[in-house]
Amino acid sequence: MTTGQIYDLGYTPHEGERLGRSGAMRAITKDGIKRALGIGRKARSKIMPMGLILAAMTPAVVLVGIAFVFKSELNLDSTDLLGSHATYFDLISTLSLLFIALAAPAVMIPDRRDNVLAVYSSRPVSAADYLIARGGSLALLMFAFLVLPQLVLFVGLAALDPSGLFSAMVSDSGEVLRILAASVGYVVAFGVPAFLVAAYAKRTGMAAGMIIIGLALLDGVAEALTHSDVPGASLAPLLGIGALGGTVRDWVFDLSNRTFFQAGLPLWSAAASLLVTTVIVAYVVLRRYRREL
Amino acid sequence: MEHPLIELSGLGHRYGNVVALDNLDVNVPPGSIGLVGANGAGKSTLIRILLGILRPTTGTVRVLGHDIPRELIEMRARVGYMAEGSTLPLDQTAADFMVYAAELAGIPTKAAKQRASDVLTLVGLHEERFRALGDFSTGMKQRAMLAQAIVHDPDLVFLDEPTAGLDPEGRDEMLHLITRLGTFGIHVLVSSHVLSDIERTCDWVVMLDGGKLLRNGPIDRIVSSNTLELEVLGDSQAVAQALRSRGAEVETQPTSLLVTSPADTDTDVLIRDALADTHTGMRRLTAKQTSLEDLFLESGDA
Structure with a gap:
């Protein structure tokens, strides 16, 4: 017969390291990324985000693969076959809008719907810290969504270059900076309005619809005003927030933009408009969250 | 701390x-x-x-x-x-x-x-x-x-x-x-x-x-008070009268008396003397139980 003793382990105080505010913000950012991708949730939460990521990556992977296999037979310049990085943004910008329209509500709404904000009020974070971390998780995700397929394309183009992979990557490094800068434009143009809607909406599905329809309406109104006789019509393109990501892309890649050209606006004004929008949205959302956090 | x-x-x-x-x-x-x-x-x-x-x-x-x-x-x-x-x-x-x-x-x-x-x-x-x-x-x-x-x-x-x-x-x-x-x-x-x-x-x-x-x-x-609850064997009204004559406040309950003495007086001594004077026996003497609820209701009434 064995004998034993039951110990009540009770409660053990935490005497180890505490990472404070920065640790808390890292945790919120990490949680936001997991929420947006459906990690740790039911399988159906993963279908849309993972499907969209796959859809954004697939053309780059397929094009690079085709080019590798058939380049010598087709005898084409690699850029003819793969297209430019600027045109690839056209291919994935709508996907990225769908992605952020689904991700922003998934990250922002459950904390309010389930009253979890009360938990944050007993942790070393302020309302601003919470919003920076949540916004940061969305920005990081969307940035990765836009940049990763472009990097696959960039490496693919470099590998097909007659000068060799390494030397092509070095000589085209400016292209990477342009990709990063243009991606920031799209992140702000789609992400900031999505963040605003998600900070107020109560239901995730409805919020996703509002983000997509709202941006489309805003672009439509801006387009209509641009071609009207109302005073200040020449500034109207700056109101079409969703389209400004494409305009920043044109500015960064030194392309022409018909709408801004006709309105007589410099392309950098699109970036300025996005900056002003970001500041206004940050102020409005912070006021909203300070009431609860 | x-x-x-x-x-x-x-x-x-x-x-x-x-x-x-x-x-x-x-x-x-x-x-x-x-x-x-x-x-x-x-x-x-x-x-x-x-x-x-x-x-x-x-x-x-x-x-x-x-x-x-x-x-x-x-x-x-x-x-x-x-x-x-x-x-x-x-x-x-x-x-x-x-x-x-x-x-x-x-x-x-x-x-x-x-x-x-x-x-x-x-x-x-x-x-x-x-x-x-x-x-x-x-x-x-x-x-x-x-x-x-x-x-x-x-x-x-x-x-x-x-x-x-x-x-x-x-x-x-x-x-x-x-x-x-x-x-x-x-x-x-x-x-x-x-x-x-x-x-x-x-x-x-x-x-x-x-x-x-x-x-x-x-x-x-x-919740503690200087009120005592007294149960007597005999004429409780006579005891109440004797306590009042010594300056105590007495509230008559169906089976007991609630006795509150003036601030500078020992309630136990007051009760002992009143029982002795009236030749009455004591069944029980306890501090009055006051709950937070009683206090809250009293405060609310006030």
């Missing part, structure tokens, strides 16, 4: 024209504090001010020695909060949420996982840790909320109506857990309108009514 747990000086808060808290001057020592009052007394408003969610209209607040809102982050790093109603992400498992709740307090991931497991065991949810919180019963949700409030080992935890919606068994378990927190070195502020819960779990009480402070002090001192 050298400083008081909570220091309020001239604290007031208004929602438009409605006064929620009116000029509160309160110091409470470390320990288990009961914050009591009827619905609308200002309890939740006070907790929200203590956590820095609301800014007071007037006055100053210090929690754990930290000035609020100036040292908000430092204070928040050392407190836990179990709000009234569910504050759990219903699509997450208990284990995942506890790890997150610990990481939110800056505890590194590895230690957070260990603490989440320990605390879920402590509140009796270890077997359920991989179930979604949305599938939990009300009692399990309350225990999960208590777990998130202590998973990061705070110095002080605020519990707002922790037994709301629980059946008698669940309520008993919750009160037992709250009582144990003191033995872990965690100070507790329990807000409740169920006064018997406060009597069972706390050693200090702050009583609010309509935003005003009714009482603030140790429960045993507040």
